Amino acid sequence: MTHSSPDTLALSRKVLRLLIKLNLLVGVLILALLVTSIVVGDSVMRALTAGSPEANATLFMGMRLVALLGLCAIPVVHFILSRILAIVDTVSVGNPFVMVNAARLQKIAWAVLALELMHFAVGAIAASVSTAAAPFDIDWKFSPTRWVAVLLLFVLARVFEQGARMREELKGTV
Numbered sequence: 401m402t403h404s405s406p407d408t409l410a411l412s413r414k415v416l417r418l419l420i421k422l423n424l425l426v427g428v429l430i431l432a433l434l435v436t437s438i439v440v441g442d443s444v445m446r447a448l449t450a451g452s453p454e455a456n457a458t459l460f461m462g463m464r465l466v467a468l469l470g471l472c473a474i475p476v477v478h479f480i481l482s483r484i485l486a487i488v489d490t491v492s493v494g495n496p497f498v499m500v501n502a503a504r505l506q507k508i509a510w511a512v513l514a515l516e517l518m519h520f521a522v523g524a525i526a527a528s529v530s531t532a533a534a535p536f537d538i539d540w541k542f543s544p545t546r547w548v549a550v551l552l553l554f555v556l557a558r559v560f561e562q563g564a565r566m567r568e569e570l571k572g573t574v
Contacts, residue, residue: 409492416485420478427474434467459536462529466538469518469525476518480511502561509553516546 437444437460445460483504490496523540530536 409488412488413485413492416481416488420481420485423474423477423481427471430467430470430474434464434471437464437467456534458529459531459534462525462536465525466522469522473515473518476511476514480508480515483508483511497560497563497567499561499564502557502564505553505557505560509550509557512546512553513550516550519546 433444441460445456445463448463487496487501487504490498490501519540522538523542526536526538526540
């Protein structure tokens with residue numbers, strides 16, 4: 401049986417911790433932009449080249465809704481990253497096929513599904529508030545790859561559950 405390099409796991413841990421911090425920073429920045437857009441909307445919207453609030457009220461509301469969805473995504477991403485970090489920790493002690501990891505993967509799958517639904521909502525909002533005079537171009541595209549990743553996570557959770565059961569059964573027979 402090959403073992404993962406401790407350096408790889410240590411690097412993974414560092415990267416995940418960095419991503420957790422960056423995610424929180426992005427949340428603070430989105431919140432600051434959202435609050436600023438409400439307090440001094442004219443200046444922010446002009447800086448974003450969205451024109452005047454009077455002429456583009458629907459566009460501004462859509463932009464704020466997208467920012468609000470971005471804020472909602474921050475705790476979901478934090479949830480995902482912290483669960484992945486916990487899985488990496490079990491790998492480092494040599495015991496990844498445990499029921500708790502199967503449950504973590506299942507929860508990660510649901511969280512990634514939630515992110516994809518938020519992503520879909522962002523695209524719907526942008527499409528509904530965008531006009532020829534005031535386009536809200538966020539370059540949104542449907543990606544089947546991310547939906548396949550959701551399915552793969554659900555399958556992987558089941559694989560981990562089966563692996564944990566088999567390991568427990570093997571312990572019982574030895």
